[in-house]
Amino acid sequence: MTGRLIFVLGDQLSRGLSALADIDPCHDVVLMVEVREEGTYVPHHKQKIAFLLSAMRHFAADLRAEGIRVDYVRLDEPENTHSFTGELARAVTRHKPQSVVLTGPGEWRVGEMILTWPEVLGVPVEVREDDRFFCAIRDFAELSSRGKTKRMENFYREMRRRTGFLMEAGKPVGGKWNYDAENRKALPKGHKLPKRRRFTPDATTREVMALVEDQFPDHFGDLDRFAWPVTRAEALQALEDFITHALPQFGDWQDAMKTGEDFLYHALLSPALNAGLLTASEACEAAEAAYTAGKVPLNAAEGFIRQILGWREFVRGLYWTEMPDYGQTNFLNAKRPLPWFYWSGQTKMHCIAEVVRGTRQNAYAHHIQRLMVTGNFALLAGIAPAEIEAWYLAVYADAFDWVELPNTHGMVAHADGGRLGSKPYAASAAYIGRMSDYCRGCRYDAKARTGANACPFNYLYWNFLITHRDKFGANPRMALPYKALDRFDGAEQAAICADAEDFLAKMNTPEGEPPAQMSLGDW
Ligand SMILES: Cc1cc2nc3c(=O)[nH]c(=O)nc-3n(C[C@H](O)[C@H](O)[C@H](O)COP(=O)(O)OP(=O)(O)OC[C@H]3O[C@@H](n4cnc5c(N)ncnc54)[C@H](O)[C@@H]3O)c2cc1C
Numbered sequence: 001m002t003g004r005l006i007f008v009l010g011d012q013l014s015r016g017l018s019a020l021a022d023i024d025p026c027h028d029v030v031l032m033v034e035v036r037e038e039g040t041y042v043p044h045h046k047q048k049i050a051f052l053l054s055a056m057r058h059f060a061a062d063l064r065a066e067g068i069r070v071d072y073v074r075l076d077e078p079e080n081t082h083s084f085t086g087e088l089a090r091a092v093t094r095h096k097p098q099s100v101v102l103t104g105p106g107e108w109r110v111g112e113m114i115l116t117w118p119e120v121l122g123v124p125v126e127v128r129e130d131d132r133f134f135c136a137i138r139d140f141a142e143l144s145s146r147g148k149t150k151r152m153e154n155f156y157r158e159m160r161r162r163t164g165f166l167m168e169a170g171k172p173v174g175g176k177w178n179y180d181a182e183n184r185k186a187l188p189k190g191h192k193l194p195k196r197r198r199f200t201p202d203a204t205t206r207e208v209m210a211l212v213e214d215q216f217p218d219h220f221g222d223l224d225r226f227a228w229p230v231t232r233a234e235a236l237q238a239l240e241d242f243i244t245h246a247l248p249q250f251g252d253w254q255d256a257m258k259t260g261e262d263f264l265y266h267a268l269l270s271p272a273l274n275a276g277l278l279t280a281s282e283a284c285e286a287a288e289a290a291y292t293a294g295k296v297p298l299n300a301a302e303g304f305i306r307q308i309l310g311w312r313e314f315v316r317g318l319y320w321t322e323m324p325d326y327g328q329t330n331f332l333n334a335k336r337p338l339p340w341f342y343w344s345g346q347t348k349m350h351c352i353a354e355v356v357r358g359t360r361q362n363a364y365a366h367h368i369q370r371l372m373v374t375g376n377f378a379l380l381a382g383i384a385p386a387e388i389e390a391w392y393l394a395v396y397a398d399a400f401d402w403v404e405l406p407n408t409h410g411m412v413a414h415a416d417g418g419r420l421g422s423k424p425y426a427a428s429a430a431y432i433g434r435m436s437d438y439c440r441g442c443r444y445d446a447k448a449r450t451g452a453n454a455c456p457f458n459y460l461y462w463n464f465l466i467t468h469r470d471k472f473g474a475n476p477r478m479a480l481p482y483k484a485l486d487r488f489d490g491a492e493q494a495a496i497c498a499d500a501e502d503f504l505a506k507m508n509t510p511e512g513e514p515p516a517q518m519s520l521g522d523w
């Protein structure tokens with residue numbers, strides 16, 4: 001008879017995981033399972049599935065090397081029931097443990113599943129807190145009750161005070177909390193970007209890549225450029241590479257976009273962080289140490305730490321304190337289906353084609369591409385929040401519900417009515433033109449507001465303001481755009497609405513084609 005069955009999920013690959021803290025290698029068994037249900041509830045990018053399976057197999061091997069017994073169920077095992085509940089039930093029969101222990105999951109959906117386990121399994125189930133974050137959910141709830149989580153910025157300052165990152169005698173280092181205003185530069189022509197550390201797939205990764213190609217042939221995305229860190233050692237190398245070669249200029253070019261350049265100065269750490277190969281505190285400590293050693297400027301270190309200590313913790317707190325209602329709202333009553341070009345990339349809009357290309361090749365796009373290109377378009381075009389969410393959850397290697405949902409539902413779709421952001425992230429072609437070189441290679445005219453050649457982002461943007469005037473007209477942060485809109489005469493506003501209506505009606509016909517590997521029935 002086994003002591004405890006310790007169930008480790010695919011995004012819990014941390015040796016310091018609470019469920020593993022007091023493991024007794026003589027009596028306890030770790031259970032890890034590869035199940036189809038988790039790979040298919042949205043059509044996850046092939047690289048995302050390969051990343052998680054490879055990282056899980058490596059983690060299991062590391063535990064075994066420590067002398068820990070690991071019961072690992074592979075995807076292609078004939079008896080695999082392909083669900084967490086089914087595999088746990090089989091493992092309980094195999095091992096007859098006194099109890100099942102696990103660390104709380106990152107997804108509400110799995111949390112609901114866990115509630116059924118004591119009865120289904122017939123053994124006690126102990127769910128421990130996931131303490132790999134800076135802010136426990138109960139602390140976030142307590143901060144919310146004191147109005148400290150109304151905006152990310154208030155929360156972030158509170159977290160700086162609590163953790164002491166970039167603080168000196170109770171005050172922010174450098175005298176300012178936030179250097180974002182310095183972080184909005186476009187890349188100058190001829191700017192030389194650093195070569196980033198990527199990882200050649202080893203035998204384990206190659207094996208799961210073949211498995212994924214075999215088992216999930218219809219899923220979105222290419223596998224041939226797979227280069228994610230899949231072990232703890234590789235994740236540490238990726239962190240080191242980022243801190244040394246990219247962080248010094250991360251701040252300056254954080255919002256920039258460039259054709260053919262998919263990574264720029266971004267960390268490329270989110271898959272490793274979200275799967276647990278790296279901890280948030282390791283990433284923030286490394287950035288602070290580089291600043292203290294004079295190797296990176298303050299705007300870069302602060303900008304990076306804010307993304308993790310601020311945004312990452314904030315969206316997690318929001319998710320767990322507002323679910324399950326959070327994902328149900330649709331403030332802007334957006335109802336259109338997601339256009340096919342989000343999968344195929346077949347659109348004349350060069351910016352979207354470019355982001356979908358990078359997404360297909362890398363299972364990655366950086367924040368501004370997600371927010372201000374594909375996200376912005378979905379907002380302006382009134383795409384149903386659930387459709388946008390399913391796409392973002394499927395296509396990025398770092399996508400897990402707790403982080404993807406608030407970013408998509410709140411930040412992109414403004415479906416939460418402003419809980420996450422005080423104004424919608426809506427922008428015309430002027431923003432994309434300023435921050436990238438995309439418009440130079442585009443068939444549309446970024447300057448034209450209406451007409452056959454006008455950039456769709458332009459008439460859709462003004463149409464969005466006209467349509468939602470009742471919701472945003474009185475918002476002080478939207479005063480400038482509404483003032484600009486009011487300078488257009490009635491005929492111009494009518495032309496904007498007509499062009500927007502025409503484009504939206506035809507959006508799925510000349511612009512995009514269903515990708516060959518998916519049928520309409522898939523959605
Ligand atoms: C619509 C949309 C969907 C997103 N979905 C996800 C997702 O599923 N998973 C995910 O990890 N991030 C998501 N993000 C946030 C962000 O885009 C990614 O974290 C980032 O692009 C990851 O790349 P990087 O590691 O190079 O990050 P960098 O830009 O270098 O940032 C450093 C780190 O900060 C954290 N971070 C930055 N911004 C955010 C944010 N808004 N929310 C949470 N953490 C943040 C990440 O851990 C990231 O690794 C989403 C953003 C948008 C707009």
Ligand code: SF4
Nearest residue numbers: 349351429439442455
């Ligand atoms: S012109 Fe419009 S569609 Fe073309 S790249 Fe610029 S913003 Fe995108």
